[in-house]
Amino acid sequence: MLELLEVEKRSGGAVHLADISLRLLPGTLNVLLGPTLSGKTSLMRIMAGLDRPSSGRILADDMDVTGVPVQQRDVAMVYQQFINYPAMTVFENIASPMRIARKPKAEIEGTVERVADLLKLTPYLRRMPLQLSGGQQQRTALARALAKNARLVLLDEPLANLDYKLREELRAELPKIFAASGAIFVYATAEPEEALLLGGNTATLSQGRVTQFGPTVDVYRRPNTLITARIFADPPLNVMAVEKRGAAFAPVEGGGRQIPVPPAYEGLADGPYHIAIRPHHVTLATTDGAASLPATVIVTEITGSESFVHLKTLGENWVLLAHGIHDLPPGRPVEIHLPLRHIMVFDADGASVDVGAVRKAA
Amino acid sequence: MTDTPMTNAIPAEAAAARATAQRRRLRLRWLVPTLYIIFLMLPIYWLINMSFKTTNEILAGFSPYPQRFTIDSYVEILTNPVWYWGYINSIIYVVINTIISVTVALPAAYAFSRYRFLGDKHLFFWLLTNRMAPPAVFALPFLQLYSSIGLFDTYWAVALAHCLFNIPLAVWILEGFMSGVPKEIDETAYIDGYSFPRFFVKIFMPLIASGIGVTAFFCFMFSWVEMLLAKTLTSVDAKPIAAVMTRTASTSGYELGLLAAAGVLTIIPGAIVIYFVRNYIAKGFALGRV
Numbered sequence: 001m002l003e004l005l006e007v008e009k010r011s012g013g014a015v016h017l018a019d020i021s022l023r024l025l026p027g028t029l030n031v032l033l034g035p036t037l038s039g040k041t042s043l044m045r046i047m048a049g050l051d052r053p054s055s056g057r058i059l060a061d062d063m064d065v066t067g068v069p070v071q072q073r074d075v076a077m078v079y080q081q082f083i084n085y086p087a088m089t090v091f092e093n094i095a096s097p098m099r100i101a102r103k104p105k106a107e108i109e110g111t112v113e114r115v116a117d118l119l120k121l122t123p124y125l126r127r128m129p130l131q132l133s134g135g136q137q138q139r140t141a142l143a144r145a146l147a148k149n150a151r152l153v154l155l156d157e158p159l160a161n162l163d164y165k166l167r168e169e170l171r172a173e174l175p176k177i178f179a180a181s182g183a184i185f186v187y188a189t190a191e192p193e194e195a196l197l198l199g200g201n202t203a204t205l206s207q208g209r210v211t212q213f214g215p216t217v218d219v220y221r222r223p224n225t226l227i228t229a230r231i232f233a234d235p236p237l238n239v240m241a242v243e244k245r246g247a248a249f250a251p252v253e254g255g256g257r258q259i260p261v262p263p264a265y266e267g268l269a270d271g272p273y274h275i276a277i278r279p280h281h282v283t284l285a286t287t288d289g290a291a292s293l294p295a296t297v298i299v300t301e302i303t304g305s306e307s308f309v310h311l312k313t314l315g316e317n318w319v320l321l322a323h324g325i326h327d328l329p330p331g332r333p334v335e336i337h338l339p340l341r342h343i344m345v346f347d348a349d350g351a352s353v354d355v356g357a358v359r360k361a362a
Numbered sequence: 363m364t365d366t367p368m369t370n371a372i373p374a375e376a377a378a379a380r381a382t383a384q385r386r387r388l389r390l391r392w393l394v395p396t397l398y399i400i401f402l403m404l405p406i407y408w409l410i411n412m413s414f415k416t417t418n419e420i421l422a423g424f425s426p427y428p429q430r431f432t433i434d435s436y437v438e439i440l441t442n443p444v445w446y447w448g449y450i451n452s453i454i455y456v457v458i459n460t461i462i463s464v465t466v467a468l469p470a471a472y473a474f475s476r477y478r479f480l481g482d483k484h485l486f487f488w489l490l491t492n493r494m495a496p497p498a499v500f501a502l503p504f505l506q507l508y509s510s511i512g513l514f515d516t517y518w519a520v521a522l523a524h525c526l527f528n529i530p531l532a533v534w535i536l537e538g539f540m541s542g543v544p545k546e547i548d549e550t551a552y553i554d555g556y557s558f559p560r561f562f563v564k565i566f567m568p569l570i571a572s573g574i575g576v577t578a579f580f581c582f583m584f585s586w587v588e589m590l591l592a593k594t595l596t597s598v599d600a601k602p603i604a605a606v607m608t609r610t611a612s613t614s615g616y617e618l619g620l621l622a623a624a625g626v627l628t629i630i631p632g633a634i635v636i637y638f639v640r641n642y643i644a645k646g647f648a649l650g651r652v
Contacts, residue, residue, distance in 0.1 A: 048553060075553055077550065079546045085551075086568075087569060096554055097554040097555055100555035101555060144554070
C-alpha cells in the first residue's frame, strides 16, 4: 500500500503540487489523468523517490519513506521516452535490476524469459535496444520494470510516443499484464479515453491538485466538479451558464430561451448554475425528452465514422459529435437537441450538485 | 534520360555542345581541390624530403627530392639517448596530463550537465576564459612556484601546468557529450538500484565513450604541441622533444637533416591518435555540441 499524506511540492515561487493525499492499494491500477503541466510527472517523481516533497509524507506499507533514496525504494518506472541502456543487450537490460539485487543466475534467466514472453520480446533478447523499433524499445523498458518485481510500478505516459497502431496493441495487453502482478500500478496519461480503456481507479489532476479519486467509471459518470468533468472529457465538454427560475434553466445569454430542468434536479433552489453535456450526447435529430437550442455551424471535422460539428450556441462554443458524415457548411443555422437525462448540473462555483441530496430536499 | 525521337530530333547538336561543355567543366572540377591539397601537403612533403637528405645537400640549394638518400638522421635520433629521451619525456608528461585532465573533468562535466547550482553558468563560462589567456602569461608564475616547491624539471611540472588549459577544455567537451544523454537514463539506473559510481562506470561511460576519446585526443594534442611552458619548466631530466630540437642550432652549426627527421617523428604520434578519433573529431571541435 502506498499512502501520500498532504504532499506538496514547491520550487522557486511556483507550486507544482498542493495538498495531495492518496491511498493506493496493492494489485490496483491507478490512472493519473490531467492535461500537460497538471503535475502528473511531479507526482510520479515524488512517488518514485526521485524528488523530495516540500512538505507532507509518503508511507509505503505503513513505513515512512519520505526521505529514503530511490535506490532503496521498491519501485520501477517507465518513461514516455524509450529509456533503455543502449550499451547492453535487451536481455541484460531486462536482467539489470535483478543483477544489482544479486539474484541467483537461474532465477534471473527464468524471470527474463517469462517477462520477455509476456511482452513478445523473446526473438530480440540478443539485440541492442537501439536496433529495435520504438514499440519494441518501450516493451523492453516495460519488461525491465516488471522483471524488478517492485511493489510500485510507475508508468509516465508510456504510450504517448508510440504511433497509433502500436499504442492500441500495447494498451490492449497492459490490463492483462497488470492483472498478473500484485503490484500497485500508477499510470499517467493526458487522454481520457486511455483512462477509460484501462479501467481501475482514476485520480484527476488540475494545476497540481487532485480534484477527484475513485473508480474510473464513477469519476467519468459523476465528476464532483466542473474542473474534473472538463479534464475527463475529450472532445471538450460543452458548458453553459444558466439561471434557474422555477422549472426551467434560462441560459444567461439565451434571449428568452429556456431549458427544462431535468427531473432529477427538480428540487434545486433558484439561482445561477452551470449545465454541462458531453459532445456525443448532443444530437442534430430530435429525441424524446430533449431541450432544443439554436446554433450556427462554425466548422465541421469529418473523421469518417464520426463528424465533429463545432457550433456557436447562445454565445458559447460547443462541439457536437455525430455518427456518420454530416457535411454542414460553416454559417449554416441548425437546431441542436440536449437529452435532459444527460445534462450535468454544477453550482456557480463549479461544484457538482448532488442529485441524492436534491431528491431528499425535494 | 529516356529520349523519344521527337525530343531528340531538334536539339541534337545543341545537346552535344552542352554535353561537351559539361565534360569540360567536369574535367576542371578536380583542379581547385588538388591545388589546395598540394598547398597543404607541400610543407609536410618538404619536411620528409629534408629528413632524408644530408645537411650539406639541404644547404646546397633547391632539390625537390633527396639526391643522396640517407636515413642517418633517423638512426642518430633513435640511438642517441639525448634525442630519444626527448620523445620519451614528452610522451610521459602528455600521458600524465591526459589522464589527469580526463579523470578530473569527468565528474566536473557531469555536475555541470546534470545539476543546477548557484553560479553554475558563470563558473562554466569562466572555465573557458582560461583558454583565452596565452600560456606565456603563466610561464613566470609557474616557474617561480615550481622552483620553490621542488617540482621544477619533473614530468609533473609540465603535466600539471598543462592541466590549467586542458581541464577546462575537457570539461567543456565532455559536458556537451553528457548533455546529449537523457537524464532519464540516470534516473532509471538509480531506480533499478545502481549506486552512483556503479552507474557512472557501467552505464554512463560506455554512452559517452566517443566523447571521452575525443577529449583525450584534444588534451593529448594540446599538451604535445605546447612548447613554451614545457621548455620553461624543464632543464635536463624532463626535457621535452621541442626543447631538444632547438639544441641542434647551437652545436655544430645547423643540423637541418636531423631537425627535419625529428620533426617527422613529432608528427607521427599525433597522426596515430587522430586516426582513432577521426569520426568524432568534428563533434569535439564543436565542444560536443553538434
